Amino acid sequence: MKIYEKSPAPSAQRVSLFLKEKGIDVERIDVDIRGGENLKPEFKALSPNGRIPVLVLEDGTSICESMAICRYFEASHPDEKHLFGNTPTEQAQVEMWNRICEFQGLYTAFQAFRNLTGIYKDRETCIEAWGVESKNRIKQFLPQLDERLASTTYVAGERFSVADITAYITCQFIKNLEIDASTYSHIERWLDLVSARPAFQ
Amino acid sequence: MKIYEKSPAPSAQRVSLFLKEKGIDVERIDVDIRGGENLKPEFKALSPNGRIPVLVLEDGTSICESMAICRYFEASHPDEKHLFGNTPTEQAQVEMWNRICEFQGLYTAFQAFRNLTGIYKDRETCIEAWGVESKNRIKQFLPQLDERLASTTYVAGERFSVADITAYITCQFIKNLEIDASTYSHIERWLDLVSARPAFQ
Numbered sequence: 001m002k003i004y005e006k007s008p009a010p011s012a013q014r015v016s017l018f019l020k021e022k023g024i025d026v027e028r029i030d031v032d033i034r035g036g037e038n039l040k041p042e043f044k045a046l047s048p049n050g051r052i053p054v055l056v057l058e059d060g061t062s063i064c065e066s067m068a069i070c071r072y073f074e075a076s077h078p079d080e081k082h083l084f085g086n087t088p089t090e091q092a093q094v095e096m097w098n099r100i101c102e103f104q105g106l107y108t109a110f111q112a113f114r115n116l117t118g119i120y121k122d123r124e125t126c127i128e129a130w131g132v133e134s135k136n137r138i139k140q141f142l143p144q145l146d147e148r149l150a151s152t153t154y155v156a157g158e159r160f161s162v163a164d165i166t167a168y169i170t171c172q173f174i175k176n177l178e179i180d181a182s183t184y185s186h187i188e189r190w191l192d193l194v195s196a197r198p199a200f201q
Numbered sequence: 202m203k204i205y206e207k208s209p210a211p212s213a214q215r216v217s218l219f220l221k222e223k224g225i226d227v228e229r230i231d232v233d234i235r236g237g238e239n240l241k242p243e244f245k246a247l248s249p250n251g252r253i254p255v256l257v258l259e260d261g262t263s264i265c266e267s268m269a270i271c272r273y274f275e276a277s278h279p280d281e282k283h284l285f286g287n288t289p290t291e292q293a294q295v296e297m298w299n300r301i302c303e304f305q306g307l308y309t310a311f312q313a314f315r316n317l318t319g320i321y322k323d324r325e326t327c328i329e330a331w332g333v334e335s336k337n338r339i340k341q342f343l344p345q346l347d348e349r350l351a352s353t354t355y356v357a358g359e360r361f362s363v364a365d366i367t368a369y370i371t372c373q374f375i376k377n378l379e380i381d382a383s384t385y386s387h388i389e390r391w392l393d394l395v396s397a398r399p400a401f402q
Contacts, residue, residue, distance in 0.1 A: 048349070100249065133328055133331075
């Protein structure tokens with residue numbers, strides 16, 4: 001079993017934090033994304049959408065998409081942490097908050113960063129005005145996250161979950177957009193809490 | 202238990218098809234989104250991100266995000282259909298393909314539609330050039346989906362899953378962008394197959 005990734009990339013970090021939380025060690029192979037290694041046929045044969053990270057199982061099955069990789073390990077290595085929630089209500093709350101943090105947070109931040117910097121302009125059309133708008137939307141999202149964290153210990157409730165990993169990665173990534181999430185007091189309290197976890201060292 | 206929704210909206214339809222597949226009947230209440238009913242404090246108290254659909258449980262817990270609502274019913278009403286997959290590998294493949302169809306399909310189509318039509322310009326900044334680019338990305342995604350469906354019966358493999366619901370809703374929604382997915386022969390074969398299911402009548 002191997003994971004092909006670009007280790008500093010936010011999506012690789014999501015998988016990495018998840019595996020550290022679960023105490024699972026998997027061989028990693030770095031892929032040169034800037035150099036376009038992921039656009040070559042050998043890599044495309046591994047990853048159905050040509051993106052990293054990709055988990056390749058012993059039987060040759062490839063799994064891309066960070067959350068799909070995390071779900072594979074959650075289903076194959078169930079434990080008492082229940083990072084995707086335990087009861088039906090908790091599972092739904094984790095899925096809800098993970099998605100809110102993805103769509104309004106992480107993916108909006110990706111669109112802001114890619115369109116503003118043109119980092120992949122050799123392979124995609126960038127629209128600077130959409131970068132500006134996406135950055136504004138991130139700024140509108142942070143007070144919502146702060147309000148949520150005013151009433152709960154963790155993002156999805158009273159238990160640490162994959163939604164905290166997504167929100168944490170978002171708060172780290174938006175530093176590239178010169179946005180500091182820790183200026184919000186409840187987010188700051190929560191960032192201190194999750195940053196102290198052994199997996200986050 | 203109640204679901205607040207706008208019944209013709211793609212996200213409400215995803216939940217609706219999922220519940221029909223599982224044979225679960227839930228009371229529905231229509232919310233006037235165009236009229237801004239979802240922006241009022243009463244609705245915002247129900248939905249953490251002010252969006253529909255929202256499931257409100259008997260104990261008052263609110264769950265928004267379509268996939269979180271579907272996961273609630275999957276966990277509370279498990280059955281032999283395993284719409285989110287059964288084994289760890291299958292669960293991961295369903296999550297992977299559902300996400301590929303969401304990010305490259307449905308959400309890209311939403312961004313194209315909202316930015317091109319300005320349907321919600323009273324509440325969001327629209328960037329027409331991003332609408333054009335998003336529409337181009339949908340057109341680039343369809344051959345990928347077609348290639349996938351050349352080798353598998355359903356989107357995530359040999360079993361019908363929630364990924365088929367997402368892909369089907371995408372194919373329906375992009376008609377609003379004057380894109381006809383059925384011009385791709387493998388997509389056409391699969392659309393005929395899923396459209397014939399009782400839940401899709």
